Amino acid sequence: MASATDRFFARFEGTGTPYPLAIFRVAFFVGVALHFFPSLITLDDAYRRGALRSDEWSHWLYLRFDDLGPGTLRLMSIVTMLACVCGAIGLRTRVAAIVAGLGVYSFASFNGLPVQTLALVNTWAIFLLWGLVGGGSGALSVDAWASRETPVEPRLLPGLILAQTLIGVFFAGIEKLLAGWPFVNEMGVLLSYPKGFLLRDWVTQVGLLHHPLVTRTFTWFTIVVEVGAPPLLLWKRTRLAALIAYEAFFLGIIAMLEVPPLFYCMFAFGALLALDDDDVSALVARSRALRSRFGK
Amino acid sequence: MKVKPRARGIIGSVTDRRVLVVAWIALSVLGAMNHTIAEKLFGQRFDLVLPHLKYGHVMFNKNLRVVQTYEYAGPDGVRHDLVELVRTPSIGYRHARLAINVLLKRDYLRELCYRAYGARKEELSFFVTEYQVDVDPRTPSQTKTLVCGAHGLRDR
Incomplete structure (x- = not known):
């Protein structure tokens, strides 16, 4: 062993x-x-x-x-x-x-x-x-x-890039905890920015996104994903669920905030390096099954 | 069929690789702590030399409560987004880049004015609209008009 x-x-x-x-x-x-x-x-x-x-x-x-x-x-x-x-x-x-x-x-x-x-x-x-x-x-x-x-x-390079990426995400979450995020609804501040600043134009126009319940949910989702996803991506049993939450989080960021595409490319695709050979084989098999099911 | 790993880096032996892994992870964690715990414990950050350890892992952890948006108008008075005067495009984050550049360098607006007047040779008005987002995020708290002309950028 x-x-x-x-x-x-x-x-x-x-x-x-x-x-x-x-x-x-x-x-x-x-x-x-x-x-x-x-x-x-x-x-x-x-x-x-x-x-x-x-x-x-x-x-x-x-x-x-x-x-x-x-x-x-x-x-x-x-x-x-x-x-x-x-x-x-x-x-x-x-x-x-x-x-x-x-x-x-x-x-x-x-x-x-x-x-x-x-x-x-x-x-x-x-x-x-x-x-x-x-x-x-x-x-x-x-x-x-x-x-x-x-x-x-x-495996050396993908392993190190994955470690680098996950350490970055994890400590971004730690910095938010230290900045008092759980108690100040910081996403409420971010999402209340006017048009022409850090938000995509569509976000400033959807009233629902500014409701305190929604912004508090986003605040907690951010903390949970940034602090929780890095360790959970490394554990096989939780990897898929963590990956879905993580990808949804970064997709949400790039869709709602004016951040450079490079930021998304590094962090969203960096988490794919957590997939091992078995995960990739399972995903390929699943996609083949789906394709044959829909006759393509 | 021959199976051969394609990468041949400078890291040769198993021990070398393990040392690299431990050193890299330790440095990354140290770099992250340099911007969180070290500042609280020692009241300062340390220079860890490597460029990726310089600024910590900050992603919107503290957001501005007072923000500004920027517009300009030519002689016809029609307002346009000030980002239209920035010659270097920034794909997917042009407003954010303008706002951050103005935050980093107050002279950035003067630079934009200098470039725009040089290219157009006509007087422009710059509008700086300020919002206090934790007071009223929808109503401007202040609007400032600046004149961009042959004498640079000045208050109206």
């Missing part, structure tokens, strides 16, 4: 189905592209000489910005965008992650204004992990198509 230590590390060792990480890879790099490409394409707006800038990441890079000419910046932006595309299609994913990570980190350091800071905290962690560990091209990738080997994926 495996020791407790071996059971703990099992999620990070050996190999498994490559599909959850492949789906995450596509979502993550597409999210990074949606987040950064607008400012990398319209480079002369936020990254022109004399532009108003905000120092939020590397102070050293922030200071170096003035030494770079427009040609260098344009070259950096093109290389960064190409690396993001290579990451999304799974072409030399590890190199793509290193180049894309360094590129977007540099641009975010040059000026934090065109990219929302808090969506990026987890992004740096994932790029760092990808560069250190490698992987992610086991399926749905150019590399996999070219090599024609049976697709498997070492």
Whole structure:
């Protein structure tokens, strides 16, 4: 029988189905592209000489910005965008992650204004992990198509990305508890914001969403999911229920609040890495059964 | 058929991998606690060097009670969303980005004005509407009009 230590590390060792990480890879790099490409394409707006800038990441890079000419910046932006595309299609994913990570980190350091800071905290962690560990091209990738080997994926990278994601969600819940969320109906404040601020327009128009009963329910749902889902996703018996609640929560966030798509891509797809080989096989079998039942 | 893991990272042996896992998780937890418990216990945060440990895991934990929305009008007087003057698009969060940028840098409105006047060469009015959401979230508590022209952004 495996020791407790071996059971703990099992999620990070050996190999498994490559599909959850492949789906995450596509979502993550597409999210990074949606987040950064607008400012990398319209480079002369936020990254022109004399532009108003905000120092939020590397102070050293922030200071170096003035030494770079427009040609260098344009070259950096093109290389960064190409690396993001290579990451999304799974072409030399590890190199793509290193180049894309360094590129977007540099641009975010040059000026934090065109990219929302808090969506990026987890992004740096994932790029760092990808560069250190490698992987992610086991399926749905150019590399996999070219090599024609049976697709498997070492568990180290998906295990670490999952840990990073769940720690982020769990401590976001802890921060809310410490901020006194259960007693102040903070979602009531958030959902009462006027049109043109942080809410999607449709949310400001649906009166039911501003009722104290509804907002208090959202407040508690947020705390329960953020604190409860991370541990429950790791336990096989509760995984599916936790995953449904977790996905509904992040779908609710992106549907109601103006948060960057990158935020959704990282957190919603990150939880799929909790699925093990048995879960994926069961889901595939269930979807096949459903399709045959409806005659497709 | 040959079965081969595709990833070949720098992490070779089982021990190396386990050390990495423990170190990564410990650092992530430490980073999270740096922004919660450390601040309460020691009254300060510590510099943990790595970029993802810099700001903690904050997702709407404390929300503003006083918020502002922004509009502008040209010579025809028709009001438009101020985000229309921001040249760099932000997919899916343009209002939030504008609001956060103004919060981070009060000069952001001046920058927008400078860029907009440079491109249009016509005077614009900027409208800043303030709401005290825990008093009355539907009725503005204050509206301020600013003039954006050749002399920059100034009060009307």
